[in-house]
Amino acid sequence: MKYATPFGTSAELILNPHFDADAPYDSTQQAVLNDAAFATARATISAWPGYAPTPLHALPGLAAEAGVKAIHYKDESTRFGLGSFKALGGAYAVLRLLVRTIAEKKGVEATVAEILDGAHDDVVSGITVCCATDGNHGRSVAWGAQTFGCRCVIFVHATVSEGRKRAIEAYGAEVRRSAGNYDDSVREADTTARAEGWTVVSDTSYPGYTETPKDVMQGYELMAAEAAGALPEPPTHVFIQTGVGGVAAAVAGQLRRRYGTQAPRVILADPEKSACWLETMRHGEPTPVEGDLDTLMAGLACGEISLLAWDVLKPLAFATVSVADEDAVALMRRLADPAPGDPAIVAGESAVAGLSALMAAAAHGPARTALGLDDNARVLIFGTEGDTDPALYTELVGRPADAVRGAA
Numbered sequence: 001m002k003y004a005t006p007f008g009t010s011a012e013l014i015l016n017p018h019f020d021a022d023a024p025y026d027s028t029q030q031a032v033l034n035d036a037a038f039a040t041a042r043a044t045i046s047a048w049p050g051y052a053p054t055p056l057h058a059l060p061g062l063a064a065e066a067g068v069k070a071i072h073y074k075d076e077s078t079r080f081g082l083g084s085f086k087a088l089g090g091a092y093a094v095l096r097l098l099v100r101t102i103a104e105k106k107g108v109e110a111t112v113a114e115i116l117d118g119a120h121d122d123v124v125s126g127i128t129v130c131c132a133t134d135g136n137h138g139r140s141v142a143w144g145a146q147t148f149g150c151r152c153v154i155f156v157h158a159t160v161s162e163g164r165k166r167a168i169e170a171y172g173a174e175v176r177r178s179a180g181n182y183d184d185s186v187r188e189a190d191t192t193a194r195a196e197g198w199t200v201v202s203d204t205s206y207p208g209y210t211e212t213p214k215d216v217m218q219g220y221e222l223m224a225a226e227a228a229g230a231l232p233e234p235p236t237h238v239f240i241q242t243g244v245g246g247v248a249a250a251v252a253g254q255l256r257r258r259y260g261t262q263a264p265r266v267i268l269a270d271p272e273k274s275a276c277w278l279e280t281m282r283h284g285e286p287t288p289v290e291g292d293l294d295t296l297m298a299g300l301a302c303g304e305i306s307l308l309a310w311d312v313l314k315p316l317a318f319a320t321v322s323v324a325d326e327d328a329v330a331l332m333r334r335l336a337d338p339a340p341g342d343p344a345i346v347a348g349e350s351a352v353a354g355l356s357a358l359m360a361a362a363a364h365g366p367a368r369t370a371l372g373l374d375d376n377a378r379v380l381i382f383g384t385e386g387d388t389d390p391a392l393y394t395e396l397v398g399r400p401a402d403a404v405r406g407a408a
Contacts, residue, residue, distance in 0.1 A: 003367055005360035009324035012272075013367050014281040016317050021263075023315040025256050032214055032308050033221065033253035041218040042225065044112065045092055050080055053226040061339025062355075066362035068377040072235070073355070074227045077346055077386025082143055084299075084348075084385035085223050085247065086136035086203075091144030092219035093201045093212050094129055098148055101127060115148050124149045128198040131155070132178070132185035134243070134299045135164035136350075136388055137203045137216075142173035144201075153198065157185040159294055159301070163389040181293045183303045204244035205308040213246065213308055220250035227380060228258055235264040235380040237373065241353035242268045242277045242320070243300040245309030247384065252316040264380065265318040267371060269357035271295040272322040276305050281320045286310055296325035296396075299350035299385065319371060321357040325349075329396050331356045335383075336397050336404045346401040348385035348393060355381045 001013045045051060055078070059071040076085040095112065102110040102120050110120050128151040131141050138154040145152035152173040156165055157180060168175050178185040186204060193200045205213040228234070238255065240248045248268055256263045270277045273295035279287040288304040295301050331352040335345040347355075358379055361367040368374075387393035387401035394400045 001367060001370065003364040005324070005327055006363045007324070007327045007330045007360070009326050011324070011357070011360050012278065012322045013319055013361065013370060014278055015319045015370065016281050017284050018314045019318050020315045022261050025253075029253060029312050032312050033217060033250065035257060037214070037218050038221050038225070038254070041092060041215075042222055044095065045088060045219060045222055047112065048080070053230070054079055054223070056227055056230045057343050057345060059339070059342045061342040062334070062359070065339060066359055067375055068362065068373060068379055069375060070378045071358070071381060072227070072231060072379070073345065073381045073383050074223060075345060075383045076223065076351070077383065080143070082136075082139055083388045084136040084139075085220065085382070086140040087143065088219040088222050089203055089216035089246070090131070090137050090140030090201060091147065093215040094141060094144035094150070095148055096215045097129065097199055097201060097212065098124055098127065098150065118149065121149060127151065128153060128196070129201045130189050130193050130198045131200055131202050132157070132182065132189040133160070133168070134182055134301055135160055135167070136299050136385055138168045138173070139171065141201050142168050142171035146172045155185045155189040155192075157182050159292065160298060161389050161392060163391050164298070167388065181291070181303060182301050183288075203246050204302070204304070204306040207307070210308055213306060217246050217250045217308065220247050221254040223382065224251040224254035227382070228255060231380070233378055234259055234262070235378045237371070237377055237379045238264050238266045239269055239354035239358045239379060240266065240382050241297070241300055241350060241384065242270050243302040244304070244306040245277060245313060246306050247382070248317070249306070249309035249312035251382065253312050256316055265372060266316060267357065268313070268317050268320040269323050269353040270320050271297045271300045271353065272324050274301045274303055275322050276303050278320045278322050280305055280310070297323075297328055297350045297353055300353060321361060323353045323356045327356040327360060328352050331359065332397055336399075344404050344407050345383065346386045346393070346404050347383050348388050349396065351383040351385045355383075
């Protein structure tokens with residue numbers, strides 16, 4: 001279904017042919033995301049210095065405009081000072097890698113405190129982690145490497161801004177710029193790691209590489225668990241942005257295990273210029289998209305889905321909706337200059353795809369009906385980043401993020 005959005009663009013909605021509200025959370029999903037692994041992630045991350053649950057904002061003004069009962073926005077802009085939810089995933093995966101490597105080499109189960117105190121620097125200092133990134137995942141991996149004491153090399157593709165590159169370098173990582181798009185940088189990171197004896201800490205999975213992305217996704221689940229625990233009522237819908245799909249799978253898996261067959265409908269919001277999930281839903285199987293993938297939503301500029309995310313989302317995602325860059329900018333501005341009753345929120349361009357998809361679908365009768373949106377709908381949104389590129393945020397919104405925060 002294609003339709004016009006309130007922002008002067010168009011969107012497309014495709015229902016997932018594999019969705020099954022009554023399907024069990026079976027061994028395929030459990031192998032990727034499960035309660036035992038999440039318990040470890042939660043206990044570990046919540047013990048880190050500076051941990052605190054991020055805010056969950058009620059948006060009654062936008063809810064009234066959308067004709068739904070409630071919208072709640074999980075604001076990840078303050079997560080560990082890194083500005084995005086990615087702090088939960090990459091750094092946790094670095095830590096898990098170090099613990100496993102220490103166990104292999106020394107036969108001991110290292111604690112976080114021991115690693116932070118340098119008790120295992122004889123092993124840790126010899127480890128180099130690397131990954132490809134659009135910005136936020138690389139920042140998390142670099143922060144984790146700096147925090148826990150190993151070396152880090154990050155690969156960024158041609159369209160990653162200099163501001164995001166410098167933000168990664170600020171955490172002590174070497175940053176190398178690759179030719180091509182995000183998927184090309186993933187391949188370059190993998191090839192270089194094999195040649196140099198480094199370890200890839202990626203948020204996407206591909207044939208032959210699946211274990212570390214599970215750690216990344218387990219970390220992401222904490223964001224969903226925090227939100228569910230803070231909501232006054234269970235959500236009926238979740239609109240969440242997709243790059244490779246790891247965060248959407250983490251949210252869907254956590255909420256399905258929590259709520260069972262009463263879990264909310266999960267709607268994926270895919271940038272129209274890198275709509276690999278839209279094409280995957282259209283064809284019913286993982287389907288890449290090619291080209292420069294040059295969406296303004298840089299953190300979502302991915303042409304190939306994560307195979308692990310597909311294992312989880314294949315039966316759990318209800319639909320996918322495309323989002324135009326212009327719609328994302330419109331919602332960044334709406335959150336900065338909020339509807340009556342709503343707080344002012346600093347949201348980066350990749351943070352608002354889910355909210356953009358909701359507002360566009362809610363304004364179109366057939367899309368609204370197809371997604372089951374009505375005046376009893378309770379919608380959960382994940383605002384996955386703040387002003388991770390401050391200069392770009394100022395350019396798009398018209399004033400600096402600090403001015404928006406000061407007006408809140």
